[in-house]
Amino acid sequence: MIRFGVSPWIGILAGGVVAMLASLPIGAVCFRLRGPYFAIATIATAQVLMLLFLKFRDFAWGAEGTTLPNLGNSPLMMQFDAKAAYYYIALAMLAIGLAITYWIERSWIGYYLVAVGEDEDAAEAIGVNTLRVKRHIYLISAFLTAMAGTFYVQYIYFIDPNTAFSFNVSVEAALVSIVGGIGTLWGPVLGTVLLEATSALLQSWLGGSHGGVQLTVYGLILVAVILWRPTGLLGVLAEAYGRVVRAGPARIREAPLDG
Amino acid sequence: MAEALVVRNLSKRFGGLRAVQDLSFSVNERETVALIGPNGAGKTTSFNLITGYHRPDAGSVFAFGRELVGLRPHDICAHGLARTFQVARPFGKMTVLANVMTGAFLRDKKPEIARARARETIDFVGLSAKQHTPAGDLTTIDQRRLEMARALATQPRLLLLDEVMAGLNPAEIDQAVALVARLSQRGLTIVIVEHVMRAIMAVARHIVVLDHGQKIAEGQPQEVVANEEVIRAYLGTGYVHAATPGEARC
Numbered sequence: 155m156i157r158f159g160v161s162p163w164i165g166i167l168a169g170g171v172v173a174m175l176a177s178l179p180i181g182a183v184c185f186r187l188r189g190p191y192f193a194i195a196t197i198a199t200a201q202v203l204m205l206l207f208l209k210f211r212d213f214a215w216g217a218e219g220t221t222l223p224n225l226g227n228s229p230l231m232m233q234f235d236a237k238a239a240y241y242y243i244a245l246a247m248l249a250i251g252l253a254i255t256y257w258i259e260r261s262w263i264g265y266y267l268v269a270v271g272e273d274e275d276a277a278e279a280i281g282v283n284t285l286r287v288k289r290h291i292y293l294i295s296a297f298l299t300a301m302a303g304t305f306y307v308q309y310i311y312f313i314d315p316n317t318a319f320s321f322n323v324s325v326e327a328a329l330v331s332i333v334g335g336i337g338t339l340w341g342p343v344l345g346t347v348l349l350e351a352t353s354a355l356l357q358s359w360l361g362g363s364h365g366g367v368q369l370t371v372y373g374l375i376l377v378a379v380i381l382w383r384p385t386g387l388l389g390v391l392a393e394a395y396g397r398v399v400r401a402g403p404a405r406i407r408e409a410p411l412d413g
Numbered sequence: 414m415a416e417a418l419v420v421r422n423l424s425k426r427f428g429g430l431r432a433v434q435d436l437s438f439s440v441n442e443r444e445t446v447a448l449i450g451p452n453g454a455g456k457t458t459s460f461n462l463i464t465g466y467h468r469p470d471a472g473s474v475f476a477f478g479r480e481l482v483g484l485r486p487h488d489i490c491a492h493g494l495a496r497t498f499q500v501a502r503p504f505g506k507m508t509v510l511a512n513v514m515t516g517a518f519l520r521d522k523k524p525e526i527a528r529a530r531a532r533e534t535i536d537f538v539g540l541s542a543k544q545h546t547p548a549g550d551l552t553t554i555d556q557r558r559l560e561m562a563r564a565l566a567t568q569p570r571l572l573l574l575d576e577v578m579a580g581l582n583p584a585e586i587d588q589a590v591a592l593v594a595r596l597s598q599r600g601l602t603i604v605i606v607e608h609v610m611r612a613i614m615a616v617a618r619h620i621v622v623l624d625h626g627q628k629i630a631e632g633q634p635q636e637v638v639a640n641e642e643v644i645r646a647y648l649g650t651g652y653v654h655a656a657t658p659g660e661a662r663c
Contacts, residue, residue, distance in 0.1 A: 262518040262527065269504050269515045275466065276502035278486035280495065280567050281519035337506075 162232040166304040173300035174293045181292045185285060188274070197324045204319030221312050232308045240309050247305060248343075251298050255339050258294070267291060268337060299327075333379045335386030344387055349375075417442040417571050417602040418494075423462055423472035425455075432458040434626040436472070440571070440619075445593070445603040447613045447634075450623035451647050456606040457499055459623070460575050463604075464496045465489045477570060491519060495569035499576045499606075501556035505549030509540055509559055512548050516566030531566055538562045538592060554585045561592070571602040578609045590615045610648070614638070622647065 184195040234240065258264050266287045269277040274284045307313045326349075334345025349372075356371050383390050418440040425433045433455040440446045448456045461467040463474050465486040474481040481489050490496075495516075504512050513531035514524070521527055535544050538558040543551065548559055557577050564572060578589045586609055593616045597603055607613050613620065613634070620637040622630040624646040630637055637643055644652055 261524065262522045265507075265511060265515045265518060268507060268511075272504040272506060273502050275486075276498065276504065277515070278466075279464070279490060279498070279502075280516040280563055281487050281490035282515070283485070283487045 162304060162308050166232075166301050169300040169304045170297040173296040173303075177292050177296035178289075181289055185288050185292075193328060197321070200319040200324050201321065204315045207315040207319070220314070232305075243305060247301060252339065252343070254294065254298070258291075259339055263287070263290070271337065329376060331386075333376065333386055335388030338386070338388045341386050341388040348387065415442045416440070417444075417477060418463070418604070419473075419475040420459075420463065421473045421475070423459065423474065424470050425458055425462055425467060426470055431626050433462060433469075436623070436626070436628055438621045438628065438631060440602060440604055442570075442602050443597070443600050444618050445597050445605065445616050446619045446621060447617035448604065448606045448621050448623060449608070449610075449613060449647065450629075453625075454623040454647075455626040456623055457575055458626075460496060460573055460604075460606065463489075464494060464573065490567055490569070493568075493570035494573065495564035495567045495571075496573040497557075497560040497564050497575055497577055499579070501553075501560045503548035503551065503556055503559050503563075505547065507548055508545050509535060509548055509551070509562075510544040512559055513562045513566045516563040519567045531562075534562045534566045537565070537595075539588075553580050554588075557581070557589070558592075565596075569601070571604065572596065574603065574605045574607075576606055576608065578607055578612050586612055610638075610652075 180196065180199050184192055184199070187195050232243070258267070266277070266282050269280075269282055270284050270287050277284055330345035330349050331342045332345070333349055334343065335341025352375065353372055356367075379386065385392075416439050420439065421437050423433055423436040424431070436455070436459060438446070448459060450456055458467065462469045462472075463476075463481065465481065465484050465488070469482055472482070476489075477493055479492060481492070481494075484492070504515065507515070510528070510531055513534055514527045517527035517530040517534070521530070532541075532544070535541055538561055540555060540558050540562060543555060548556070551559060561572075561574070561577065574593070577593075578586050581589060590612050593603065593605065593612075597616065603616075605613070605616065617634055620631060620634055621628060622637060622640075622643050629646060630640045630643045632640075638648065638652065
């Protein structure tokens, strides 16, 4: 894109498509694994790709990475003087992501996904092609993730293998969902807002004095959520809501998917 | 009468264990056939072989004009064979309605249509009052009802029921027998694995008896329960079949 002067607006879609294609072989291998092993395998794939890009410098730019040419204010090339412009693009992308997720949740795909997540054999028994469902959702998330990635590079004007295949980003993407609430529309949004804010605040309070303290606190929060509230913050909220509204021993567990 | 299911020379080994050996039987359309036998006789393995969860070492399974060996379970379900599991496997985090809708989506992807069909099926098995309950909170009999409703929502032509009556009390067994009888009256072909003999006698028109993975007898219920080898291997020498109220319905 940099070499050929293609607009990132097109690149963002092209990147999405490339990511979808790349996800096919990766998915084919990783879908043999279930649960946490699948997550570990996909994160490992990113690490392998990072090492490959570091090693083969002729193909990309190797470890030095590359800087995007600064064109000043150039909306067609997704470059702006005003920071607010990036904010609105990010907001629009969030809206697109949420709209797609909302649509998936309400449609048959949403039901199939929850079913596959709960019991693959039982899902197969009622006609769910579990492999295809997983492949489809993998394609959709690859596309959305790649869009976010292209935008990020556009924002920081720089790309190298360490940012592109960042271990932290891979883990964070999973963590915000776990903390917010897996399998919910707003869980990841809530998780992102809280975790990112916590992380930034902790860094400004503690980061200066003792290196690594903020990461320790951050880690403790995660462990606490996973141990005591595996349904995530949205699960906690749903439970509290159930207690207040129904006023009694009524309980809402993990906001069950209803027709 | 046309044959719905033809199992021919089906065999499966797990290591040194011959779980199913050279099993052949057939089921006519609209007929209810029971598979009985002691624990470990190969009944559930047979179900798993028919519905694509295990691949047989040898033999064929032919249903409604198509060979099923080599197909994946979801293909077999789409072809019109639905099964339940011995241990009910509800999607615990979903409500009863959402569970059954997931099955209904096989035939129609529109949520309104799937929802309507699911409601109908839930009503049929008698779970309407609990349609918004999370499936994980159901009692044993209700989980069995849900298991059946979910399978029925896929609109099967042949239903394979794996011990749907285990663990139920006598009154609940009567309800379950009535439910199976009503399904049969609707024209569904049913293969049922069961230990509850009075339920079998009430619903089955034909019985296949397995022992150590092999078929040791088959025939009409009355002749099977009088068969000496069946009595020795399974029923026990004291077995005398007494007519039950359930039988009258059949």
